Amino acid sequence: MKDKIEKGDIVLINKIGKYHNQVGEVSGVDYNIFFVKIVIVKLGNQEENFEEKDLQLQTKKPSLEEVIVSIDKILEQVEQITNLPAKEKVELPNRLKYLKLDIPKLDKQVIQKNFDVIDKIFTVTREADSSANCWQEVDSNLEKISWWIRTSL
Template sequence: MNNKIEKGDIVVINKSGKYYQQVGEVSEVDYNIFFVKIVLVKLGNQEETFEEKNLQLQTKKPSLQEVITSIDKILEQVTQIPHLPTQEKVELPNRLKYLKLDIPKLDKQLVQTNFDSINKILAVTREVDSSASFWQEIDPNLEKISWWIRTSL
């Protein structure tokens, strides 16, 4: 695993003080005039600056390949959704395939539009049957895709 802290990673603050052991998401990485890596960490609704040495990597943000794999896993589950209206039965797999093609292009607007449509269809579907087993596979993969979009584009 790459232990270099990058934007989008989840870190734990290991510097004693006010933020000790808090978990946050890296929102920016920069260097000061002495070439020391300075990391801006989002902690709840505030952001604080730390030197990289005061942070411990907890979770790497998903890679492009992991996101593509997540889309494939959701595509597999979509066929198991029984109460999907005919239009969504066609639109959802198509949107997922387009998302898979659009993500490597890093076109923020295109990716976000497709992801929002997928999310909307799945939200309506969840209202009909939220206890089905396929959600256990769809939800973490959807979250992984969302995390990548939020931190990569």
């Protein structure tokens, strides 16, 4: 069942009360003594428990396949960045390719370290050439990868 609520998903609270119509991210799933699925939802700086029936799925967290596609899309965009320094022109595609290979292995430390370096390179590159029209595509795909890393490992 594809619409099953899982950790990392974005949900809308449809239970009448204090949190009605608020949107949050699922930080965990548990079951009570009656085997009713309890979903822990992060709302700002706090977490609240809800029964699954009180929630409506808004956005599924990215799948492994979607993350791999996002990396490929970023690789395509990297070729369009004209002001990329020579060192980064080699390092960035290599790091992205390594990230693509590391993600299926689910090694959190390796993936997080590699992603942090990629993000840092993009931050510096964006400052040097903020006019490139590829940044919207790069940013949305980086966000998808970051979301998957945060919620899957």
